[in-house]
Amino acid sequence: MTNLVKSRLIKFLLSLIIVSIAVLIIIFNLRDNIIYFYGPTELLKNSDKQGQIIRLGGLVSVSSVQNESDSIFYFSITDGDNKIDVKYEGILPNLFAEDKGVVVEGVYMNDGRFIANKVLAKHDENYMPPEVIETLKKSGKWQGE
């Protein structure tokens, strides 16, 4: 091996190592920050998700919304088959209403309750989050096209 080839090989291997380390760091960081989406039925099956930050979506069950104080709300999210009780502290978006689609982000607790820290705002009255449509289709409750 000539010197030129040698030095090129060393440069190549060195940059390969640096690039792989960088990619590994990025991927590990990515894995730590992934937020999975579940429908109620799916979430009940995945009880190992307790304690992690996840998103839950479905319809707000009819006559389930209650508020304890000024800004603490209780409601449940359903896909028609199962429902999960949610506690949320904060402002509900304008378009939040019973029997409408909703996506919340928060932690699924060991006692089966969902503590939400975000209710994702939607802009349009007829808009249904694609994940919720998917969820409703899975439970056979979807009535749109």
Next chain:
Amino acid sequence: MSLYIFYISNFLLLLCLTASVIQSSKIINNKIFTRPGVITLAYVQLISILLTFLILIYLFLISDFNFDLVYFNSHSEKPLIYKFSGVWGNHEGSMLLWILILVLFNFLFALSRGISERFKEITVAVQSIMIFGFVAFLVFLSNPFALNQNNFFDGIGLNPILQDPLLAIHPPVLYIGYVGFSLVFSLAIAGLITKEVDQQWASIVKPWVFSAWAFLTAGIALGSFWAYYELGWGGYWFWDPVENASLMPWIAATALIHCVLILQKRNVMQSWTIILAILTFSLSLVGTFLVRSGILNSVHTFASDPGRGLFILLFIFLILVFSFSLFAYNFEKINKTSSMGLISRGTGIQVNNWLLITILTIVFLGTMYPLATDLLLNKSLTVGPKYYSTTIAPIIILFLFFMFISPRLGWTDTKLYKIIIQMRYLIITSLTITLIISLYFELFNLTETLIIFFSLLLIISSMTASINFNKQNILVRTNLGQNLAHAGFGILMMAVVSNAVYSEERIYNAKVGDNLQLQKYIFSFDKIEQVEESNYNSLKAYFLMKKDGKLIDTFTPEIRFYSNPPTITSESSILHKFFSDIYLVMNVPQDQQSISVRMHIKPFMTILWLGTLMIIIGGIISASIRIGRLNEK
């Protein structure tokens, strides 16, 4: 009448198609189509598309609901400006706008002087192939002039959240940025074909790439500013897929403009510059069309149609395959081996190029990963914003360091310690200010402190550099843009970090007469009114902001009820002060007696926009100085 318009506009589009075919044929040095010339054809391309676009505007203004596009996206009672901006608030219209800009760049380049005839012909030919592709797509797959058989009395209306003056200009500005890179791409391909990627090539490319970059920056900033006051979440950047889609070409373009500079000065890095030019344009295509295709699930997705995404993916794929094969075939002929000193300005820029590519990879992975899992594993997930901030922040520290040091180094080998000695006062000053800031605000996070330190170093050094050069008239002209943009970037980074650390939020449920507190301010809920506007009704609340019993300002957050289409939006009320914004937004959830008010203190927002503005102006100065020089030759 409508039928005539249908025929005329489609005829114009076909005319543009024909002109583009002839124009593209000049890519091979043929003798068949020497006439009409490049410029004549460019006129035909521009005028036909311009007329088509004007016809579409006319249809929206007179609300001709015989056309599907007008029916679905407009309403007779909408204010004039939103009838106008409704033209590009949808897929077909925005495609036509995109094509108009594509043709416009083609035209402007065809008219520019001091470029060899053959090189111009090839560039325009490449550009015309793209024009052909997009016009064909418009005519056959998303025709804006599709007619319907029903006599609709009125239209459905434009999504109310898009009914905002800023959003009327945001898409055109963003598109000028995106499409500007199409010309840079054509120039890169022409350079590959003629095998002349040299200093002269760089000086031809420079004004175009700088102006496209400045427009893209402005477009992103406008979108971010809109999200800040309209979405009502108090944030200006959410690491949302659509935002990332516009950020990715920006990052690539930022690397590109610096490479073009090195190429012009030192005649090195030819291949890398070409790769970046291709990458930037591909990412611009991804940026425009992933947003429009509906593949991305985002807060910003309004007009979407999954079917069309396929065409765009195919198109991007073809562009990549074609340009990289050409590159692989020719790259050895364009590369000239010349060396730069190890510790030199060029090396610094190269390092930052790699850092930019790393950031690009991070954003790309974060944006595409959810798409991939959704398509391949049928599993929905999102990537939290924390992924971006924690991964990118350490890179930004290095990036700021090299931004500070590189312009101080010469193009040939420089002694690093000499520079540091030269900069000693500057370093001491920045260190002192950082120390004061971190002690005063109790900021002991290493990453954040380092970002503030290097930002300060960058800001001060860039500003003093432009003052120093003032005595020698010539230097100030070439460096003003650079120093302004660099200082602006430092200011932006400082503002971003301080804003993230010191933002404060309070939520109240309020009834009229309540007094709410946020830091040292008292907000008294004075009254609530119903207001009727032409296109919506609104609930307007009045909050009197007082400090030490004195009235400072009145806040009027609103909730608007639009009927066409039925939607509710919250309008924030913001007081912009130099050092912080005070931000109020309210919601009225159903089944509730009081209203919910969210109040934010957002420090350094004005400074953040100021930094962004400096970057944009810097880009414009760099672009225009180069254009001026080119004309002198």
